[in-house]
Amino acid sequence: MRLIVNGEPHEVAAKTLADLLGELEYDGEWLATALNGELVRATARAAVGLNDGDRVEILTPRQGG
Amino acid sequence: MLTLYGTELSSRLLLGTAQYPSPAILMDAVKASETKIVTVSLRREMAGGKSGDRFWSLIQSLGVHVLPNTAGCHTVKEAVLTAQMARDIFATDWIKLEVIGNHDTLQPDVFALVEAARILNADGFKVFPYMTDDLVVAERLLEAGCEVLMPWCAPIGSALGPLNLHALRALRGHFPEVPLIVDAGLGRPSHAATVMELGFDAILLNTAVAKAADPVAMAAAFAKAADAGHMAFHAGMLEPRDVAVPSTPVIGKAVFT
Numbered sequence: 666m667r668l669i670v671n672g673e674p675h676e677v678a679a680k681t682l683a684d685l686l687g688e689l690e691y692d693g694e695w696l697a698t699a700l701n702g703e704l705v706r707a708t709a710r711a712a713v714g715l716n717d718g719d720r721v722e723i724l725t726p727r728q729g730g
Numbered sequence: 731m732l733t734l735y736g737t738e739l740s741s742r743l744l745l746g747t748a749q750y751p752s753p754a755i756l757m758d759a760v761k762a763s764e765t766k767i768v769t770v771s772l773r774r775e776m777a778g779g780k781s782g783d784r785f786w787s788l789i790q791s792l793g794v795h796v797l798p799n800t801a802g803c804h805t806v807k808e809a810v811l812t813a814q815m816a817r818d819i820f821a822t823d824w825i826k827l828e829v830i831g832n833h834d835t836l837q838p839d840v841f842a843l844v845e846a847a848r849i850l851n852a853d854g855f856k857v858f859p860y861m862t863d864d865l866v867v868a869e870r871l872l873e874a875g876c877e878v879l880m881p882w883c884a885p886i887g888s889a890l891g892p893l894n895l896h897a898l899r900a901l902r903g904h905f906p907e908v909p910l911i912v913d914a915g916l917g918r919p920s921h922a923a924t925v926m927e928l929g930f931d932a933i934l935l936n937t938a939v940a941k942a943a944d945p946v947a948m949a950a951a952f953a954k955a956a957d958a959g960h961m962a963f964h965a966g967m968l969e970p971r972d973v974a975v976p977s978t979p980v981i982g983k984a985v986f987t
Binding site: 671672689692695696697698699702703704722727730 | 777778
């Protein structure tokens with residue numbers, strides 16, 4: 666399945682958002698996720714399935730003004 | 731005591747966390763400023779990366795409130811989604827709402843700002859809107875449910891200081907009970923003192939501290955200036971006069987002939 670993750674194309678086997686984080690080795694604890702422009706809460710990632718062409722954003726805390 | 735959305739704060743300075751020479755200097759600057767609120771952002775994490783975790787551990791060790799921002803968002807949708815993601819990660823309903831309208835001035839798109847504020851307030855957020863100094867926009871944001879307003883005094887990072895004292899004074903005069911924070915454009919402590927002397931409740935700054943030759947000393951200097959301006963506002967300042975008035979008593983002066 667082909668996804669766009671943080672703007673980059675990825676070929677992945679993951680079926681859920683939680684699996685995707687594991688497959689791409691996102692092992693940080695402080696992540697926020699969105700799928701196709703909608704928030705996916707940390708607690709909901711295991712229940713959210715992925716489809717070909719989905720756009721995933723994975724964000725973390727950074728310096729800001 | 732400054733109260734923002736029911737939270738009492740002992741400092742009148744809010745500090746950004748970007749552009750410091752090092753994490754250690756950032757930490758020392760936060761401590762020197764005695765701030766109780768720091769701003770942070772959300773950005774893309776690299777696969778396998780842990781930059782977010784490292785930065786977040788540092789911020790948590792400071793023991794201050796965190797105000798996430800929606801910096802870089804240009805649309806209502808982007809800003810609302812970023813706010814929702816920030817709430818999920820930071821477990822706070824505070825959000826510094828920025829919806830940028832112009833690339834050169836980084837001034838807010840006030841129409842989108844009001845719309846995003848309405849959506850976020852209805853969704854339970856406590857919105858800190860980064861706005862221009864426009865009185866009517868302020869009214870609209872209050873109608874949208876905001877209980878704090880954060881007008882710029884000059885473009886972000888410009889260090890120009892307050893460009894329109896009349897507009898800032900008008901905001902203070904029209905909304906005597908609303909916490910007003912000058913956000914963006916401050917360059918030096920005298921700018922901070924000036925806006926606080928107008929009766930503003932607090933200042934939010936980043937670049938002027940982070941890019942100073944000595945950010946830690948500058949953080950302390952801004953804190954003193956904010957407090958000085960606040961005290962002066964409440965102490966009742968002398969109005970300027972066009973003629974000199976002797977401070978030393980004239981009565982009793984010796985007459986030498």
